Amino acid sequence: MLALIEENIRTFELSLSGMRVVVPVDNGLLAATATIALMAGASAVTAITPPATRFQPAEEAADATRALAEAAGLADALSIEERIDDETCRTTNILVNGPSIRPITRSLIERMHEHSAVALLHEAWMTLTGEVDVEACLEHEVLISAVNESHPLVGGREYQSALCQALFRDAEIPLEDADIVLICDNPLSDNLEQGLRRAGAQVAVVAHANQIFEHGWDAILLAKRPHDEPRLGIQDLGWIAKSAPNATVIQYWGDVDRKAARYFELKVWPQRTPGKGQWGLPLDTLGPTPMLRRITGGLKAAQTVLAGQPIAPGDLAQTLTSPDIFNGD
Structure with missing residues (x-):
């Protein structure tokens, strides 16, 4: 050390x-x-x-x-x-x-x-x-x-993507040929999308959950800055349940209303909430x-x-x- x-x-x-x-x-x-x-x-x-x-x-x-x-x-x-x-x-x-x-x-x-x-x-x-x-x-x-964090000395381009892929491994979702929606409206978008594509996934990027169209998605990846209310609330999750009922919701950043997710019988990963405003996995992972x-x-x-x-x-x-x-x- x-x-x-x-x-x-x-x-x-x-x-x-x-x-x-x-x-x-x-x-x-x-x-x-x-x-x-x-x-x-x-x-x-x-x-x-x-x-x-x-x-x-x-x-x-x-x-x-x-x-x-x-x-x-x-x-x-x-x-x-x-x-x-x-x-x-x-x-x-x-x-x-x-x-x-x-x-x-x-x-x-x-x-x-x-x-x-x-x-x-x-x-x-x-x-x-x-x-x-x-x-x-x-x-x-x-x-x-x-x-x-994207400065070459810090290496955020690499570790942001690596942390995201670690979440998928924990959720047991293979990235090769996976169909993924990335909900992101901030500078994380490029790093996460490029990393997932390099791992073999097909990725669609949207700013809001209501832009997701019906498809056999494997995962819905959330990467939005946390606010006071969950970034995926009951209306968002209701839309996801209609558009992608078999997809796993992956919480990279931004809170998810897990009670609403259970109501709609949606799988959310991590299974236990990381804590309000926290990342899905800590960086020291x-x-x-x-x-x-x-x-x-x-x-x-x-x-x-x-x-x-x-x-x-x-x-x-x-x-x-x-x-x-x-x-x-």
Whole structure:
């Protein structure tokens, strides 16, 4: 793991020298975020653990985070907390968004350092409503960085497709000669469609479920940004039941009303809901490399934005500058 981290730091030319960084951690690969920041030269890192549940004690995330930092010989610069206190907030340069930290609210943003950034570990357009108070960031001049996952260093074109195909394998749907409808209205569309076609599938892409026509479809693949309500609700699923009654609904991203799906006797995969707004499979399903690249890329994007470097389309770094992103479908 340390060798992979060191390789990524070199590849991304990540340098956080002198910066104070706050990161989310869990008992999986997100625990590596603290050590990535430390090995990249951060002067201090505060790791925020998730709330304890009966399925995941907070101590597990703390232990995983501490063990990796100790292996790197950098544990002295690491602190592990359950929440962000006032002093930490006032001295933070980079606040990394994640499950144990979000929502990043106005009250948190108002206390942040005058030269600071919120670092998103995904693309700007993927930001969900309520994830970060964009208006408060604009008012208080707190920058919001995001990472271009399709950049060659990050490799999103490959791992987005690989994650999708892993879902099909789990659902036991062979892709060779499969007929698939991809419901997608966002930049994921090209990567997912091309990956499925390379695997031998026939793919039709639509923006909405009511555009699906009657056919012997093998699968209906949902890949839309989650909203407050399921992206496949009772009306959508009723239409699918009429147009493709034998198809399996595959939840890549965007929530599915599973109660309605059961009513229409539709098969949905994964069988158990991943959790509101979550991906059908976590990225670490593919091993450590994709997740470490995304984390390192997210930190590099924050470094770039804080340095005031110009950002062009296609660059590794992106910025989120308007709450209007939440108003689209």
